Every structure is written in structure tokens, then in C-alpha cells.
Amino acid sequence: MPGLLLGDVFPNFEADTTIGQIKFHDFLGSSWGILFSHPRDFTPVCTTELACAAKVSDEFKKRGVKMIALSIDSVEDHHNWSKDVMAFNSEAEGALPFPIIADHKRVLSVQLGMLDPDEIDKDGLPLTARCVFVIGPDKKLKLSILYPATTGRNFDELLRVIDSLQLTAQKKVATPVDWKPGQKVMVIPSLSDSEAAALFPNGVTTKELPSGKKYLRYTQP
Incomplete structure (x- = not known):
């Protein structure tokens, strides 16, 4: 992730999301945050990942962590795909419990080092990898993990490392x-x-x- 190291202040970007326009630091407020990217809407591994994220969202909330996802698709695609994501969770009801950033111009993906050069779309452009950024209440980067597009994340592990980060911060x-x-x-x-x-x-x-x-x-x- 060129230019973004542990301890750096996370960029205070503005973006279109499924809950409207946000300014990232305002979205976080005084909370911890987790930003996780996925390669593409309406794809198999991504659907399982966001369905899992939705299922365990209350666990992140208990820890005072705000969740937000990102991919290169449009807000409209995010809204439509979210219905598939929630349908995958047979016990889940309602809307996706966290917003998704629309980065169709890949501005944030480039800035944050999220692109996977080995995963190319039909236009020959790279897709976003499966990045994870954990940001503290001081808006500094506390943890980053970068998975290739082919490998789904383990959200139990993400909760575990957040427990560690919060404990060792105190x-x-x-x-x-x-x-x-x-x-x-x-x-x-x-x-x-x-x-x-x-x-x-x-x-x-x-x-x-x-x-x-x-x-x-x-x-x-």
C-alpha cells in the first residue's frame, strides 16, 4: 500500500456511497472504523464475504467499530446487489447494515493501493483486491491486510485483531x-x-x- 503506513492519518476522502455523500472522518466520528474493499458486485466470493460481514455486523457495533465497504461499481449496482447479499443470509432481514462506497473511477483504489494487477475486468482494467483497513478514533491506520481477489477473508479473525488492537491501545x-x-x-x-x-x-x-x-x-x- 504505497504511501499509507501504520500510524499514518487515514485520508479524509469524500465519496458517493449507498447512504449518500460522505466525508470519511465525519462518517467515523469518534468511533473505530473498518474499511474493506471487494473486487466486484454480483460475484460469488464477494457475495459470501459481504453476507458474512452483514451477519456479524452487531459484533463490530458492540466494539464501537463503524463498517464501510468499497468497490469500483456504481451506487445503483451496490443497492441492487445488496439485495442478493442479504438474501444469501437466510436468517438476515432488512437492508445491508453498512454502506458501500462507489469508486467507479478508481480514485480511492489507486490512492489507497487497493488494485489487484492480476484481476482484470472486461475493459482490461484492474479490479480492487480484498483490502482491510482498521482505523482508530484518532483517524490513524492501526492495521492493514491485503488479500488477493481469489481469497475470501475470515471475519472472525478481523474481530479478533480488533479486540487485540483495542486492548493494547488501553x-x-x-x-x-x-x-x-x-x-x-x-x-x-x-x-x-x-x-x-x-x-x-x-x-x-x-x-x-x-x-x-x-x-x-x-x-x-
């Missing part, structure tokens, strides 16, 4: 491999043992290692 901890909410976390190396003891009343345990270095410190958040 506490001086890091989450280990395969971490899930409720499990132990790791004390960051920059904290001394005395600082860690003061910050974590549930206690800190240290794993003994052959090196003798005591850098694997765990606590219950």
Missing part, C-alpha cells in the same frame, strides 16, 4: 500467537518488573528460558 500489553479475548496477554518488554507488578494486580508470571532472559512475561488483563 493497556501496556501485547497479545501472543492465536490469542483470544479472556486469555493471558504478554507484558511489553519496556516495562520493568516493578512497573509491571504495579500495573497488573492479577500478577505477572515469567516463563523460564534456556537463555536465562526473562522476556516472556504473562498476565491476565
